[in-house]
Amino acid sequence: MIPVSEPDIGEEEISYVVDCLRTGMISGSGGEYIQKFEDMFSSYCGRRFGITTTSGTTALHLAIAALGIGKGDEVIMPPLTNMATAFAIVYTGATPVLVDSEPETWNMDVTKIEEKVTGRSRAILPVHIYGHPCDMDPILDIASGHGLSVVEDAAEAHGATYKGIKAGGIGDIGCFSFYANKIITTGEGGMVVTDDSDVADRARDLRNLAYSKERRFLHESVGFNYRMTNLQAAIGVAQMARIDDVVARRRRLAALYNSRLREVGGIVLPPEKPWAESVYWMYAILIGDEFGMNRDELMSALRERGIDTRTFFIPANQQPALREMALFAGEECPVADDLSRRGLYLPTSSKLTDEQVSFVCDTIEELAAS
């Protein structure tokens, strides 16, 4: 079976982890790899500060909490995303407010944000879905016009650029995941990046149970233990040495897929706007009526032929866990619903060979013709 994704781990990762084990520096307190990884990754994003966390989910939670957002506040987000985005907002007691996707980039429709801003809005949380950046300039304009913060969910977009600027380096705060299937990985892990020293201090504090600086074991706020371990950071440091190659490889795979699948009727290729460079976290396509079979039929036919795929996310407006909280009453997201019904992703990883991509494309061509 050609896997839909596969971590790309080298010898350096192994020797750095062994180094942690031999020196006993294994926790999330101290350990030189944590600082090193934070420095390397934040400067890669063009940011002054990096705060490692246990996951992308906790990076998002930490970012929103560090802004002081909570009960009674609203955070504007797109429906089509990993539900970690919505859950992180809910953890703080704040309310997620949805702005539907737009059909071209599959990201939040920036022309529909303004109408969702209320007196309770505190932040806009755009998600760079499948590695393609959002159109950030209009988002930044609306945010500054209403005094809102911008928190980027860049969990799928390490190295993607918007008008030459790295994703996660554009808004007030960027949040990343280093889960095993992300662009670079630490197994589990995440990071908050920012240029704002107050936000960085607050995030560091909350990450570490908010121990008082004056007196240890005294707490003036309720903190979290979201510390990444030195073991994970060691993997991250090793991955950073290869991030440019990994991104280049993913872009090359997407170009290969595009050149073949462009010829197949009924397939919509993944977007790439002139102002964007996508990192194709997943090579994602939409299946149209002209294809001759629907998305689910195509997925099972591919599976029978040894090719693993995944459906798109199920949008927030369809999630029972969120609907039960009486969120999104009467909110329709027809674009996200349609993308979710027709979208799937094909095998995408920097370890995938050109031959494997050819095999996937041959198989899809064959199925389209049958």
Ligand SMILES: *Cc1c(COP(=O)(O)O)cnc(C)c1O
């Ligand atoms: C993966 C992902 C997350 C969550 O990251 P974890 O490390 O799995 O907690 C959040 N948002 C998006 C868009 C993601 O793809």
